[in-house]
Amino acid sequence: MVFWKRLFSSDTIAAPVPTQFEGDFVEFFDEGANQSRFFFSTDREIDLYELEELCDSVGWARRPIRKVKKALEFSFLVVSMWEVKGNRRYLIGFARATSDHAFNATVWDVVIHPRFQSKGFGKALLKYLIRKLRNEDISNITLFADPQVVDFYRRLGFVLDPEGIKGMFWYPD
């Protein structure tokens, strides 16, 4: 069972955070058997090959590293989730959002390593991301949900087709 301590109380670093991990780290705890420690970060300097590995683990199609790098650079918010074991950290979750920095944000590329799925990690990641966007005064947080995760997002407060507004994707002729 995972307990989210301090998750919504502060963005400051909870001591002792390993000093070799720079960035906006927020600690939360897994009080289960494995004694791992977990962190969020909004630092966008992520090893892109480690991110690729995470995306591979959930079966996503490979994307050119060059384009992923650009996408991270121009996303409004990048959130990563790390497991810390000894002096190493492992990327176990990721999400990002594009935005006009004023009204709208759209969440993309939400991924949790299969080993950590269905344990509350995805929920914690999304809550952290939503809180970050709200702190930036973004009022309209949107996403496009695959059918199998619609209920997951619904439980987080996302509403399907509100007032009949429909998600649409452009396809070339």
Add this chain to the structure above:
Amino acid sequence: MVFWKRLFSSDTIAAPVPTQFEGDFVEFFDEGANQSRFFFSTDREIDLYELEELCDSVGWARRPIRKVKKALEFSFLVVSMWEVKGNRRYLIGFARATSDHAFNATVWDVVIHPRFQSKGFGKALLKYLIRKLRNEDISNITLFADPQVVDFYRRLGFVLDPEGIKGMFWYPD
């Protein structure tokens, strides 16, 4: 009847464009009775009060100018549509898109002045915007459509809920 000459052939300025209007202007012609001339632009230096007037004309809720300014600054693409009469230009259409500059774009704030609705102007504006995004190698063009404009976007090649992917909006508890 409006004819779209040169619309998809070139981004260069079609002579004679009034030199007082700077920016990336693309001329197209209205060969109807009023002899007006029309231009697209991607210049984001738009008079925000003129934009507000355009949004008023379609009954949108007022938004703080300060936030609109920021949203335009941080949009990936801003497209405006102008009617030119003598040495004055009038804003008659607008749309913008957020993006990660790599994979995804989301279209927001599509508006056509009521005087120019149902005459092909909206279609021309969206086609121009799509072409611009495609030129930037953006493969995933998305939007959230109000129920009354779903068919408009469908005719432009937008697909509703492709593969069951659903648009969702977050609402505070």
